[in-house]
Amino acid sequence: MPKLQVMDRAPVTELSDRAREIFRLVVESYLASGQPVGSKTLAGEGALNLSPASIRSVLADLEQAGLLAAPHTSAGRMPTEIGLRLFVDGMMQVAEPTPEERAAIERRLAEPGPIEAALEATSAVLSDLSACAGVVMVPRREPRLQQLSLVNLSPGRALAVLVGEDGGVENRVLELSEAVPPGVLETASNYITAHLAGRTLAEAAAAMKRDISSGKSALDRAASDLVERGLAIWSEDVMERPVLVIRGQANLLDESALSDIERVRSLLDDLENKQSIAQLLETARSARSTRIFIGAENRLFALSGSSVVASPYRDRDGKVVGVVGVIGPTRLNYARVVPMVDFTAQSLGKLIG
Template sequence: MTKPVLDQSLQSMDTRSREVFRLIVENYLAEGDPLGSRNLARRLPQQLSPATIRNVMSDLEHLGLIYSPHISAGRLPTQQGLRFFVDAFMEIGDLSEKERQVIEAQVVASGRSQSLEQMLTEASQMLSGMSRGAGVVLAAKSEAPLKHIEFIQLEPRKALAILVSQNGDVENRILELPAGVTSSQLVEAANYLNAHIRGLTLGEARTEMERLREEARNALDTLSQSLVDQGLAIWTGRDTDTPQLIVRGWANLLDNTMAQADLDLLKHLFEDLEAKESLVQLLDLAEEGPGVRIFIGSENKLFSLSGSSVVVAPYRDKNARVIGALGIIGPTRLNYARIVPMVDYTAQLVSRMLR
């Protein structure tokens, strides 16, 4: 919902209309059920007849904020109505001291004693447990400084590249070799690379190799150039690296979705999450703006088929560079007011642990 449309809707709603709309949305977020005029009449602070309430609901339908799922039913918020509610009515709550302690216990404790992957896994599990959705974390490839590179010939035209980082991580890749390459040439190429890129990240190593080639083109023989082009090039850049997606709490999604008879939508969500290209899109969503971002239903192309909502925030490294995203995926009736500060605080803690 664009801001001009939002402003226009606000201006056309009196106090009575706003209260009816708020009750319909809050009932949907809490129960997932339509709210009819008789039940509304009992909940409104002022006494209004069901007929008057039906007229108000008709006006709200005309604005595109609510709809009737079937004849003679109560009303539910539309996707546009949910966005309108989030932007214009919702008051973001604050975490209780107990909730902060739970988040800190999971993130800080695991961050001090375990690997980054394990810390993110526990953060995902924790977010799922504290919300109605599935906790999701996108962990981008880390760029730890390199300690050692080695090439092992597997076939005449293939080699195994072994990269050891200074933090102890080991990554293996299969590379295509030029014709006629020998094992001794691979050893010489590895020695050359180790002499020049030790202590650099993969991105820095790629830049350094390009600089060396410009300074002295004969310093690298054909094989070394080929290994650099094939190896280091494919290890750098988000477009070629496959980030790691950590999702915990499928049972929460099943419970919520089955209650709404939306199993087909859940199937679409599973398919969306399995799509490799979707992982980069999730990180892009988080990077488009500061802080927590809320995407409702088809507002995000990533989960448009499933109609799921996403509340996502980026986390950053010591250089304030976005290296991943975490948040909640779930049905559109998420408790946004509670989840937003939860996701925000968790992202801040993860960023703090990475400094």
């Protein structure tokens, strides 16, 4: 066959039928076993009807084109990251999630609890099914207030109970500098419920400051301070909540990873950098479907040689509210993982509503 031109991303059309078939078999075998594939193995399978010498010649051309690499002189070949990209974009036959996988995903998402629990479950079930690390970008949404009550607990302490329009209820203990009469707590609670309901925390805090500064609040100093502190405790909490949920990091420490301790260390460091992972997932928010980042295509995982499969999930109005995906080695079963991530994104979107 003619020599292939070396390029960053060789199109499938540049491969002859023979080269395309051999390349496909090498990639699929490598993704299944994690081991380089040799000419004797390919010839022994009988699917090619070619001699080992003929197969070696094609493998050498594919290596020269930058699609395959030989980790050792006497070893077989394995796909490069460029080769994996060629396979994923132009040759991979995507398989639908099995009924068992669909049922497992839907069952975990159907468990009762707050939305945070559903996001945890999503990350965990993806990790379990893919044998990778599951990752979910939490939607950045502030609750709108329906009621905030302040209840006296003891001298210097009050319980703040927030009820959102979505029905969610959260409690926080508010430390006070001094004992506050019950009447002041009731006044502050009634003020928030009557004047600030239907607003987000940020909107409520801004409206409160405007009312107090203009003298329209009719609150004394003690009640005004309680209102401000009652809202601030949630505003600070929302800002500090993690926007990323990662589960199943231990799945990434397989036998091949443990043989390269530097890659393991680099990968674990990458996973600790949640801000960078969140930034990477943000790039998938605008995608129409699942995106795949292979190895060095993404600077974050360039050293650890890891891949990311991510898909945006939408609410019932079609607005993107987050991203769900998996992080694993470049030797991912992409044909199985991609539709699994896509189905999970669709299921999570229905739940978010």
